[in-house]
Amino acid sequence: MFLKLFFRKKKNYFRALRKQDHSTHKMENSDKFTDHYKPVLIRKVFTSREPPFNPELDFEKYTMSSIENRRAHILDTCEIVEEDEQRNKIDSHYAVEEKIHKDPELRQNVEIFPRAGGDTKLSSICGVLCTRAMLSQGRAKSAKLKKVEFEINDETRQSLLKYHPVYTPPKERILLMPNLTFNSKEVIPVYSDVPEENVDNIEIPDSLLFDYTDVNFVNPSAEKELSDAVKLANSDKLNVIRCNCCSEENIVPCYENQDCNCYLLNDLMQDHQKYKSEKTKFTTFDPIYLTGKEGLYGKHYGFSCSELCACKGNCTNNSLLIIEKKLFPLEVFRNDMNMGFSVRSSVLIPGGTPIMEFTGEICRYKNETSDYSYQITYPGDKDIIKLFDAVCFTDPYKKTLTKLHKRKWYIDPRYHGNVARMACHSCSANMELFRIFQKSLSPAHIRLVLVAMLDIYPGTPLTFDYGHDYVHQRFRDNCGCRSFVCANGEDADVYTKLTEKEFQDCYIELDKHQWLEWDEKVYGAVWNERNKAKEAEMARSENEEDEHAVVLD
Template sequence: MAQAPPNKMKARPDPPFLMDGDYTTYVNSSVKERVEILRNQCIEVHRPQENYFKAVAREHNRFRARIQADPELKEWKHDFMTEKDSGVLRRILAQRTLLALCTDESLKKKDEHLVFGRKQKELTPPPPGFDPKKYDGMYRTPDVRFQITSNLTFNKYNPIPVYCDVSNTLDELKTNIPDTLAFQYINVNVVDPVKEIHLANAIEMANESPNNRGSLKPILFKHSREMFYGYCGFSCSKLCGCDGKCDLNAMFLIEKNLFPLEIFRPDPIIGFGIRSPVFIPAGTPVMEFTGEIMSRKRVGSENNYTYQCSYHNDDKWRLFLGQQPRFNDNYRKLLLALHQIDYYVDPTFYGNVGRMAAHSCCPNMEMIRIFRESLSPAHLSFVMVTLEDVFPGTPLTIDYGSLYELESCKCNSFACRSGPNADVFKKFNTLSLTNVIRKIHNVRRQNFQRSVLDPMQKFASKTERMDN
């Protein structure tokens, strides 16, 4: 089984783990020694000489077969989002993109009118020369790649390879493996029981008394400006009678390790990213963002990957906690005290694939907070959910926020805040930008339909005729 990092405790058990490689040696090594282990694993790999979309179709077929063979997934709809849902999601994407584009405080009032104004009948056309085909989103790998490791997780149930597509030679790659890649892979958040004694107490108290469990009924808090701060959910777990397998378990698909993922480096400046070779529908929980949970006073300047998970000024949340009848008085007081402290999830030394999600000014994923088993910051999970249909080979991205260094942004999204069309698109209203996003989405869907799904359907029909 997977080992807990030294002197750390977990709020919940690890998902299934079957060792792949010398995991024990790796986790007991220093960062410098881990980099050397990765150097010794580096190999040159060649892409099969076949049509790119043929390879995509093969992965799609294999993935569909896996879904159909799993009785627990028979109700899951692995398909395009409906036209009705498409319109809603495109509008949400347009709103959040406009708010990200308009960062000048003097324009804030005007920006809110452009984004949320109800009377939006004027449709501004895209700028001259705008071509939605340039934003198909797919990353096509070079013919020759360098594989740093075949499985960063050391878990056969969840293999994630790491590739570098920017090095010219194997020796060049070996001399440039960053220390940030040599973190200890974990599937659940961890807490230092010595440095975060109150969080550790919350975990122990929650484990001791089933009366300290939160409601299993999903509750969502909505906010018009910031999706991350406005959405919060509660998920079923193995403590439920369904063993965590009902529709209320937002982590179900993630814990199945359903989506094959790879970490890759497409550019020397922006670093590593994540992509999947299979289609992922909109609204799907894809991965968790894990790390060590720590208070603000322990977060240093070198912790560049941290995300805040609790807020000392969240009065609405504390009011909700005070109304929970299932908590005893002592545990309720502890929860209220914990939620007056700013806590962060830091994956610098202990983390998972989620820390590799690249930035985009128009991202295809959003992070939301999910609580399971209890409501302390230690029982929180960051879950990355797709905002749109994500087609095979498309980098999985999130918005790093307004503090991200835009001067070096190379997200190449149509509305990049440092891109050539930023000043044009920030003058659009929601309706106009929704129209632009619709054009881009249509191109992506048509490419996938024409190049993958239609040929697969023709091949299936031909095979059926031959069998008859």
């Protein structure tokens, strides 16, 4: 289906070029294409089980046009809309509950309630956040601190609550795009809430005008060896990892099944983690909680079942299943020109839940893309290279993989990517990136997954840590994350001196505040509305009974 789409795209592209020869219409002029916006020959590495990315007609028209035409299209169609944030949160809660209820694979396994809140997990996760916050401030846990007296009392609580992360947009917003994905299965509107902007003076940066793709791809003309490795994997069943597990149930119990090839590899990978006593486990429905503190990304990865398996990936060993269901309504918004666009959701996302994938082109480092791309391999990673023997790949494939894993590979979403490329950096990030391998072990078989670190309350910008080097090189003194731990924050003189325990208290206090607000305003409102509807229904049926009784009399 994808190849068909590509050929259709390509045909239309040439048709557009031919048409432009005779046309005097300036906007059709395809010399406005930059190289990157020309359709590229792409090899799709993954097919989603139920293709969530099924572009509709508008998408083709949009992607076939130059970036100037895209910009003009957005400027022509943007409009002011009125939104009721509180109502949206309540309606989104109902909608997600209904989606879960109607889905046989989710019904028994997923709930949208805080999992970490009030749990002992919260303090352990906050412990991880504290260490990371201290590292991002450039100080070690053991560093001698100048003592500042800090305890949570009424006064410090008030100053801390300035930093609670839930964002409330203005009632009137500028809707720039009704759907970034052009796909009705995942509708992601794009707004501008910048106070100085109105429909006549909107700025549309090139970075918004990318092609949406929710699958990773390799460009064979740019990365021949990697593309050949994918072909090698596909040409011999020894080079693909899949399982034969099946069951009568909607969800096959692959996780912890010693006969499941994918689970066995997943388990082997978990042995690579540093903190052996409590490992981060990559299952489908159990929360994926971080257990280690430093060097997490390089060591925490897993292996998931896929549509090639007998279970088709509908099993307990697939950390991508919830993401593929597109469960959480997302929106892209901008309220600060310096930070640009960010992402948020209108529902509560429980801690440990996979939220979205980070997709794009799998390639080696390109200078101009460094702002957006994310590294996915570490040269000579011995742990991964050892796995090639454990899974009995063919010798030529093993050789190719060893060569490929000696290089740094990236996922670059700059020109073709998905919503994850709009997520900003925060010094107190609420998502964590993990690598999940599927089907095989080449860099092209890695999928990047963003998981909620702790409960994320509706409206909160979804953020991840761009990494120490990036932040120090790029942001230095202008990180705009506005979290209390940020060394550029206005109260940095207090919060960069806290001990780990004091930090932990702050995180717990912020979580408590957000939980109370959610419980009262969203969940409480849902309860009230449901109770009222039930009472009205009961009163109606009592009335009907009374009327019936009168007739009988």
